[in-house]
Amino acid sequence: xxxxxxxxxxxxxxxxxxxxxxxxxxxxxxxxxxxxxxxxxxxxxxxxxxxxxxxxxxxxxxxxxxxxxxxxxxxxxxxxxxxxxxxxxxxxxxxxxxxxxxxxxxxxxxxxxxxxxxxxxxxxxxxxxxxxxxxxxxxxxxxxxxxxxxxxxxxxxxxxxxxxxxxxxxxxxxxxxxxxxxxxxxxxxxxxxxxxxxxxxxxxxxxxxxxxxxxxxxxxxxxxxxxxxxxxxxxxxxxxxxxxxxxxxxxxxxxxxxxxxxxxxxxxxxxxxxxxxxxxxxxxxxxxxxxxxxxxxxxxxxxxxxxxxxxxxxxxxxxxxxxxxxxxxxxxxxxxxxxxxxxxxxxxxxxxxxxxxxxxxxxxxxxxxxxxxxxxxxxxxxxxxxxxxxxxxxxxxxxxxxxxxxxxxxxxxxxxxxxxxxxxxxxxxxxxxxxxxxxxxxxxxxxxxxxxxxxxxxxxxxxxxxxxxxxxxxxxxxxxxx
Amino acid sequence: xxxxxxxxxxxxxxxxxxxxxxxxxxxxxxxxxxxxxxxxxxxxxxxxxxxxxxxxxxxxxxxxxxxxxxxxxxxxxxxxxxxxxxxxxxxxxxxxxxxxxxxxxxxxxxxxxxxxxxxxxxxxxxxxxxxxxxxxxxxxxxxxxxxxxxxxxxxxxxxxxxxxxxxxxxxxxxxxxxxxxxxxxxxxxxxxxxxxxxxxxxxxxxxxxxxxxxxxxxxxxxxxxxxxxxxxxxxxxxxxxxxxxxxxxxxxxxxxxxxxxxxxxxxxxxx
Numbered sequence: 001x002x003x004x005x006x007x008x009x010x011x012x013x014x015x016x017x018x019x020x021x022x023x024x025x026x027x028x029x030x031x032x033x034x035x036x037x038x039x040x041x042x043x044x045x046x047x048x049x050x051x052x053x054x055x056x057x058x059x060x061x062x063x064x065x066x067x068x069x070x071x072x073x074x075x076x077x078x079x080x081x082x083x084x085x086x087x088x089x090x091x092x093x094x095x096x097x098x099x100x101x102x103x104x105x106x107x108x109x110x111x112x113x114x115x116x117x118x119x120x121x122x123x124x125x126x127x128x129x130x131x132x133x134x135x136x137x138x139x140x141x142x143x144x145x146x147x148x149x150x151x152x153x154x155x156x157x158x159x160x161x162x163x164x165x166x167x168x169x170x171x172x173x174x175x176x177x178x179x180x181x182x183x184x185x186x187x188x189x190x191x192x193x194x195x196x197x198x199x200x201x202x203x204x205x206x207x208x209x210x211x212x213x214x215x216x217x218x219x220x221x222x223x224x225x226x227x228x229x230x231x232x233x234x235x236x237x238x239x240x241x242x243x244x245x246x247x248x249x250x251x252x253x254x255x256x257x258x259x260x261x262x263x264x265x266x267x268x269x270x271x272x273x274x275x276x277x278x279x280x281x282x283x284x285x286x287x288x289x290x291x292x293x294x295x296x297x298x299x300x301x302x303x304x305x306x307x308x309x310x311x312x313x314x315x316x317x318x319x320x321x322x323x324x325x326x327x328x329x330x331x332x333x334x335x336x337x338x339x340x341x342x343x344x345x346x347x348x349x350x351x352x353x354x355x356x357x358x359x360x361x362x363x364x365x366x367x368x369x370x371x372x373x374x375x376x377x378x379x380x381x382x383x384x385x386x387x388x389x390x391x392x393x394x395x396x397x398x399x400x401x402x403x404x405x406x407x408x409x410x411x412x413x414x415x416x417x418x419x420x421x422x423x424x425x426x427x428x429x430x431x432x433x434x435x436x437x438x439x440x441x442x443x444x445x446x447x448x449x450x451x452x453x454x455x456x457x458x459x460x461x462x463x464x465x466x467x468x469x470x471x472x473x474x475x476x477x478x479x480x481x482x
Numbered sequence: 483x484x485x486x487x488x489x490x491x492x493x494x495x496x497x498x499x500x501x502x503x504x505x506x507x508x509x510x511x512x513x514x515x516x517x518x519x520x521x522x523x524x525x526x527x528x529x530x531x532x533x534x535x536x537x538x539x540x541x542x543x544x545x546x547x548x549x550x551x552x553x554x555x556x557x558x559x560x561x562x563x564x565x566x567x568x569x570x571x572x573x574x575x576x577x578x579x580x581x582x583x584x585x586x587x588x589x590x591x592x593x594x595x596x597x598x599x600x601x602x603x604x605x606x607x608x609x610x611x612x613x614x615x616x617x618x619x620x621x622x623x624x625x626x627x628x629x630x631x632x633x634x635x636x637x638x639x640x641x642x643x644x645x646x647x648x649x650x651x652x653x654x655x656x657x658x659x660x661x662x663x664x665x666x667x668x669x670x671x672x673x674x675x676x677x678x679x680x681x682x683x684x685x686x687x688x689x690x691x692x693x694x695x696x697x698x699x700x701x702x703x704x705x706x707x708x709x710x711x712x713x714x715x716x717x718x719x720x721x722x723x724x725x726x727x728x729x730x731x732x733x734x735x736x737x738x739x740x741x742x743x744x745x746x747x748x749x750x751x752x753x
Contacts, residue, residue, distance in 0.1 A: 002641035013629045348625045351589065352687070353614025354642045475589045478625055 003358055007365035014338075018370050021334055025374035025457065026381070028327035032453055033382025035320040036446045038390040042313040046306045055297065057105075057269045057277060059091070059284075062294040091289065093252065096267040099284050104276040109159040110267035112248040114255060115147030119206035119214050121197040123148035124190075124241045149207060149242045153251030156182065159268065160245075166226060168240065173221040174201050181220060181247060188221035188245040196241075207244070209261050215254055217246065274299050312393055324453065331461035335367070339468045346469060347477030356469050363465040367458050375454045383442035536695055536727045537563040537586065541595035544581050555581045558595070561745050565694065568721040569729045570738050573747030579731045582747065583699050586729065587619050588612050600694065614643045618688025622700035624680040626672040632658065632683045633668040636690050643691035657686040661716050678709035685716060695727040696720060702734060714740045 011018050091099075093112070100108040117123075154160050157178075162168040171191050180186055189199065199205065201219055208214045225240045255261045271280060274297055281295045339346075349359055544556040556578035563569055573579045584590040585597060588609035597604045599616060613619070626635045636654035640647075647653055655665045661682040672680055681701060688696055698717065702710035718740060721728040730737055738744050 002638075005641070006638070009630070009634075345627060348627055349642075351587075351613065351619060351621075351625060352639050352642055353610050353612070355610040473589075475584050478621065478623070 003362045004365055007362050007369060010362070010366050011369060017334070017338060018366075021331065021367070022370050022374040024327060024330055024334070025371050025454075026378040028323055028457065029375045029378025029450065029454070030382040030385075031323045032320060032450055033379050033442055033446065034386045034389050035316045035323070036449050037382070037386035037442055038393060039313060039316045039320065040443075040446060041390055042309050042316065045309050046313070049302070049306045049309070054270045055272070055274055055299070055302075057271050057280065057295045057297055059267065059289070059293050060296045062292050065292055065294075091265065093265055095288065096265055098287050099267070099289065100269060102280060102283055104271050104273075104280045104283070106270045106272055108267055108269045109155040110248065110265050111155070111159050112153040112251040112263055112265050114151050114153075114251050114261055114263040115149070116151050116207040116209055116215070116254075117148045119208040121193070121199070121205050121207075124193050124196045147210075149244050151187075151207065151244050151246060151251060151254070153246050153248035154182075155248040159248075161268075162240075163223075168223045168225055171222050171224045172201055177220040182249070183247070185215065185217045185250050186220045186246065187217040188223050189219055190241045190243060191222045191224045192241045193244075194219070194222050205244075209254075209258065211258070211260055213258065217244070217250075221245075271297075324457070328457060328460045331457060332464055335461045336464040336468075339363075339465050343472065343477050343480075346472055347474040350472070350474035351478065360462075360466050360469050363469070364458065364462045367462055367465075371454055371458050375450065379442065379447070379450055386442060534564045534566075535562045536565045536600055537729075538598040539582075539586070539595070540598065542582070542585055542592045542597060543594040544578070544585060544590065545593045554593075556585070556747075559747070560595075563695070563727050563729060565727045566721055566725040567727060567743060568718055568741045569727070570741040570744045571729060571731045571747060572733060572738055572744055574733070577747040579733075579747055580699060583697055583729075583731045587617060587697050614639070615691060616693055617695045617697055618685075618691075618693040620681070620684050620688050620696065620698040620701045622703040624672075624677075624684045626680055626683055626687070628671070628673045631669045631671055632663070632675065632679075632686075635672060635683055636687045639687045639690045645691055654686070654690065657689055658683070660689070661686045662712060677704050678706075678713070681705060681709075681713055682716070685713070689720070693726070695729070698728070698730045700732055700734075701730060702732070702737060707736070710734070710736055 093110070096108070096110055099105075163170070170188070177186075181188075187205070189205070194200065197205075199219060199222075201222065203219050204216055205219065206214050206216050223240075223245070251263060255263050269280075271277065277295055277297055284293075284295065285291060346359060350356070539559055539561045542556060542559045543554050545551075545554045549555070559578075559582060561571075571579055571582060581590070585592055588604055588607070591605070599607070599612065604612065626632075627638065630638065633651055633654045636657060637650045640650050640654070651668075655668050658668060659665060663679060663682045663686070667675065667679065672683060675683065681704075685696075685701075696717065701717075702713050705713065714737060717728045717730065720726045721742070730741065732738065
């Protein structure tokens with residue numbers, strides 16, 4: 001008890017020095033509060049952004065594996081490579097379902113495509129031979145390039161990546177389109193195809209397979225392909241002009257019982273962690289995936305979106321470290337001077353029998369009392385100002401977050417498709433949080449971090465007093481004084 | 483009452499005052515008591531046994547850590563100190579007086595030999611506890627904390643000792659009065675006190691936890707003759723009336739004339 005009493009007497013006696021120490025700790029606490037609040041907010045933002053881009057895995061060609069024996073200078077080599085490419089065993093919906101039955105996979109969706117010819121409508125002529133969307137056409141089962149139209153079935157909204165990315169934008173849509181789009185023979189068609197065949201919403205179109213079976217669909221939406229995303233289109237029509245979008249069940253129904261109607265599937269698996277991709281790939285191979293396929297992730301894409309926040313995170317971490325180092329050194333020096341000035345006091349106290357431990361405790365207690373007051377004030381000031389500072393630092397990120405949300409909503413026809421206000425709905429698509437401001441909160445985590453910083457600062461700056469008290473000989477001190 | 487205590491410590495003489503018969507009776511009783519005590523003391527002195535020895539220095543030698551192997555500050559010193567006696571350790575400058583005091587007070591440790599206090603070797607004792615319970619130290623330069631008042635300095639020493647009494651301040655003021663300081667000085671910062679007054683505060687501080695032994699290093703070195711006499715009277719009283727062992731390190735003849743026994747320290751190495 002007398003240690004605290006003496007500590008308090010010393011604090012009152014050395015007001016100037018303790019106010020100086022207090023101001024330094026207050027500045028450090030204030031800077032640390034703001035920095036930690038920004039750091040934690042930035043981490044939250046990164047996590048939120050990454051979760052917006054669900055951890056996706058798709059199946060792609062293992063080009064390295066396919067090309068390892070390929071010699072382009074030899075005719076035989078080219079033939080062998082072509083043959084190898086054609087012999088790659090493709091996968092079916094049941095394979096995808098089998099692959100998806102894994103502990104590493106949280107959910108999955110897929111796009112299912114089939115080639116059909118026009119019956120009641122005509123194909124819009126384009127110079128390009130291919131009318132397939134990106135990602136299709138692998139495997140020997142593909143025969144869509146020989147047909148008029150590609151009927152692409154999506155398993156869910158999540159699978160409609162062209163709309164999410166902005167490659168397609170809905171220009172006209174029926175009021176109940178999203179209620180019925182995945183239950184029956186309903187389609188979205190390209191506005192150029194609609195214009196070419198004079199089609200409008202709620203019109204019915206007929207398509208037929210090579211065996212002459214006719215299938216009827218109702219138009220519930222008309223989309224356009226954005227020019228920016230129409231790379232390499234040389235004709236008056238876009239690449240997607242003959243692509244007709246429906247749901248995967250509709251395509252499955254068409255292919256069931258019709259062996260000649262071959263379809264291609266493009267699955268996307270949502271996984272729990274990027275760390276498990278290799279294990280998942282091995283599992284896929286065990287389940288029969290051809291070794292010429294590999295698993296690809298969207299990790300790079302997710303990372304690229306948070307580059308600016310990462311810069312702020314890195315800046316705040318560096319600033320925090322520098323503040324702590326400089327603050328620690330300044331406090332250490334002040335305490336060293338303090339100890340030197342109070343040598344006589346130490347000598348007297350040691351002479352009258354106060355132990356080194358108790359004396360050290362008294363000096364530490366003085367610093368703790370000053371630190372607690374300064375840390376409390378600094379944290380308070382930091383908490384008040386952290387929101388404003390972090391919002392100004394993260395202003396660009398807030399804007400891009402808002403723009404992204406608006407853009408994705410616009411691509412789907414500006415409809416609120418059941419998601420919460422301000423967020424996009426469904427898995428697989430970027431669930432980008434629309435931030436009006438970054439709520440850099442000084443929460444319990446920040447307070448605990450500050451507490452540990454405070455303890456560390458007190459300990460670091462007390463080292464001077466601890467060491468000096470151990471080293472000082474009371475007799476020498478008193479002799480010097482005499 | 484305060485005046486009586488002052489008289490007891492010899493600061494003033496109260497002769498010439500008119501006294502009542504009751505007061506005379508009391509005075510006579512006190513005188514009888516004192517003479518009885520003196521008789522007892524004399525008997526005790528004649529029959530000094532090892533039991534009465536509170537401190538025993540046995541072949542103590544001390545060499546500074548940076549000194550040459552045979553360059554001792556103190557060599558083979560053997561002294562015994564008893565309770566109820568006033569001792570002087572005398573010697574020329576450099577004879578090792580202060581070194582011996584540091585060894586006795588546990589501020590330094592013997593290089594060779596040992597010091598036994600109350601039957602225990604200092605080597606086996608907690609020296610902090612020893613300093614704040616068993617002995618009181620008084621320095622030539624008082625070594626009071628200047629930012630504290632007189633009474634705070636005394637209370638601090640009680641706190642360090644862990645003394646658990648309710649009114650420490652009252653006890654401290656009592657001690658101040660015992661060494662001839664007015665109670666009104668209690669809340670005065672020590673720097674505002676004279677040298678003699680500061681030394682009295684230092685003595686009161688050393689008595690605050692009632693130690694068995696008082697060690698004083700040139701306690702009157704900075705004081706005038708009159709004050710020196712008064713301070714010596716306090717030490718004498720502590721030794722003879724409170725049965726404490728008082729050791730004064732000095733080169734003052736006045737001190738040597740007052741004490742019961744003198745130990746001489748000679749220079750270890752004359753050049």
